[in-house]
Amino acid sequence: MLNKKILVVDDEPRIVDVVKAYLERDGYRVLTAADGKTALNLARRERPALVILDLLLPEIDGLEVCRTLRQESNVPVIMLTARTEETDKLIGLELGADDYVTKPFSPRELVARVRAVLRRAVAAEAAAEAGPLVRDDLIIDPTRHTVTRAGQPIALTPTEFALLLVLAQSPGRVFTRLQLMDRALGETYEGYERTLDAHIKNLRRKLEPDPAHPRYVQTVFGVGYKFAEEKPGF
Numbered sequence: 282m283l284n285k286k287i288l289v290v291d292d293e294p295r296i297v298d299v300v301k302a303y304l305e306r307d308g309y310r311v312l313t314a315a316d317g318k319t320a321l322n323l324a325r326r327e328r329p330a331l332v333i334l335d336l337l338l339p340e341i342d343g344l345e346v347c348r349t350l351r352q353e354s355n356v357p358v359i360m361l362t363a364r365t366e367e368t369d370k371l372i373g374l375e376l377g378a379d380d381y382v383t384k385p386f387s388p389r390e391l392v393a394r395v396r397a398v399l400r401r402a403v404a405a406e407a408a409a410e411a412g413p414l415v416r417d418d419l420i421i422d423p424t425r426h427t428v429t430r431a432g433q434p435i436a437l438t439p440t441e442f443a444l445l446l447v448l449a450q451s452p453g454r455v456f457t458r459l460q461l462m463d464r465a466l467g468e469t470y471e472g473y474e475r476t477l478d479a480h481i482k483n484l485r486r487k488l489e490p491d492p493a494h495p496r497y498v499q500t501v502f503g504v505g506y507k508f509a510e511e512k513p514g515f
Contacts, residue, residue, distance in 0.1 A: 285330040287395065288312045290320040290346070291361060292338055296384075300333065303388040304395065317341025321349055329356060331399055333391070336362040336373065344376060351377035357398045357439050361386070374479040379440045381476070401443040401466055414449050416511060419488075419497065421449055430488065440466065441484045444477075445508075448498060453510035455501045481506060 287304050291297050292315045301311045312327055314320040318340040324332060332350065336343035347358055360373045360381040373381060379398050382391050414421040418431040426442060428435040437445065447465040448456065456464065458477050466477075485492040499509050 284308070284310055285399065286310045286312060286327060288314065288320065288323055288327070288329040288332045290314045290317070290332065290338065290343070291335040292316060293335075296335075296361075299388055300391060303392050307392050307396075309395070315339075317343065317346040320346055324350060324356065325353070328354075331357045331359065331395060333359050333361055333395070334378070336360060344373060347373060347376045347378055351438070355436060355438055357401070359391075359394055359398060361391075371475070371479050374476055375483060377438050377483065379438055397466060398439070401439045414446075416449070416452075416497070421446060428488070430490075435487050437484065437487060438480075440480055441487070444480055445484060445488070445498070448506060448508035452508045455504050455507045457505040461506060 287309045289297055289300050289304070289311055290313075291300070294315075297313050297315070301313060304311050312323055312329060314323050316339045320332070320334070320338070321341065323329075334343050334346060338346065341349075343360065343362070347360070350356055350358060358378045360378045361384065362373075362381060363384040379401070380394050382394060413423070420429045422428070423446060428437055428442065428445065443465040444461065447461060462477055481498060482492075485495055485498055488497060489495050495509075497509055499507055501507055
């Protein structure tokens, strides 16, 4: 993780200073921005490995920044927010954020979240030697960290890709939410099961021909999720 660039976006200087100090102590290079417009310009120019993003920002709010970042890249995003309503968190996750931390927060926990999210971004490396996974017209390439369906690229966040890869590597195996979080995301947090469901919803929206009737990522009610087994002659 040494020298990876992290962009911290928050309009409270005290919070920025604390987060910056803890991240630098952990070996990261830290860029900072106090408003959404500056954050987007920095992200485009510096191409950070991860963005820590406050929701309540001047110029452009954090949700709009997240939406724009996701349209332009797959950079991992951790939301930093004073909002405690679950709806706000799920909206951010649906826009493509990878995780969230609610203020007030422990700087050590935030650094742990950064490590975990960055691990997701490179989780496919261990599976690269096995080559692409092919299912009908769906191709998952761990080496290139890409997914295509019928020859068309599907842009996934690092978290979405990690979840898909774990499921696709074991078709037919049912993963509980906790098992899937542990295998794909590396760490679990209190209340994280609902955010996992949000990531699965986003993944299906991008991946499935008909998200209402999933062909690949299927729900096993009362248990968790699985990648559908290929049927003979299918």
